[in-house]
Amino acid sequence: MLNIFAISGSLRAASTNSALLAALAQNAPAGSRVTLYDGLGRLPIFTPDDEGERTPPEAAALIEAVTAADGVIVSCPEYAHGVPGGLKNALDWLVSRDAAVAKPAMFVHASPRSLYARAALAEIMRTMSFALREKAALEIALLGKKPPEMEAILAEPANRLAMNEALSAFAGFIRSR
Numbered sequence: 001m002l003n004i005f006a007i008s009g010s011l012r013a014a015s016t017n018s019a020l021l022a023a024l025a026q027n028a029p030a031g032s033r034v035t036l037y038d039g040l041g042r043l044p045i046f047t048p049d050d051e052g053e054r055t056p057p058e059a060a061a062l063i064e065a066v067t068a069a070d071g072v073i074v075s076c077p078e079y080a081h082g083v084p085g086g087l088k089n090a091l092d093w094l095v096s097r098d099a100a101v102a103k104p105a106m107f108v109h110a111s112p113r114s115l116y117a118r119a120a121l122a123e124i125m126r127t128m129s130f131a132l133r134e135k136a137a138l139e140i141a142l143l144g145k146k147p148p149e150m151e152a153i154l155a156e157p158a159n160r161l162a163m164n165e166a167l168s169a170f171a172g173f174i175r176s177r
Helices: 016-026 057-068 085-094 113-127 147-155 159-174
Strands: 001-010 031-036 073-075 104-109
Touching: 001 016, 001 057, 001 159, 016 031, 016 073, 016 104, 016 147, 016 159, 031 159, 057 085, 073 159, 085 113, 104 113, 104 159, 113 147
Parallel strands: 001 031, 001 073, 073 104
Antiparallel strands: none
């Protein structure tokens, strides 16, 4: 069973990125399990002085989850042409660890307009030595949709198939490493 860890870069209650990741978890192919990270808002602000023996429990849990995962999926909104601070903070907690090194990762997108954040996130994660599977990126446009609309879009057979196929391709990428 492949263990895939999914991180939404949004803290919004009705987040399109979080809804997309939840739908991915529900449409995971046989042999794969997608676990959604829910600790982004509880992470303390990264400071190198708190690494090692002083690592806060919230950060230690994130590091452990990424380390244990076979792969990581990130869905990220764009704020002011960049990666939201909460997600960047989570990645900063992983920088000096081996958790990200050669860890397969892919992106999923809930907005066709997040081009600057996509580029910035790819640069950050490449610098951290994640093994990005950019060809497996999935985009399902949910921007501006309310929860009932998101549910309907994510339940469409074509989108369910697209999610399953993207996860299957990512699972193949993970297994090939």
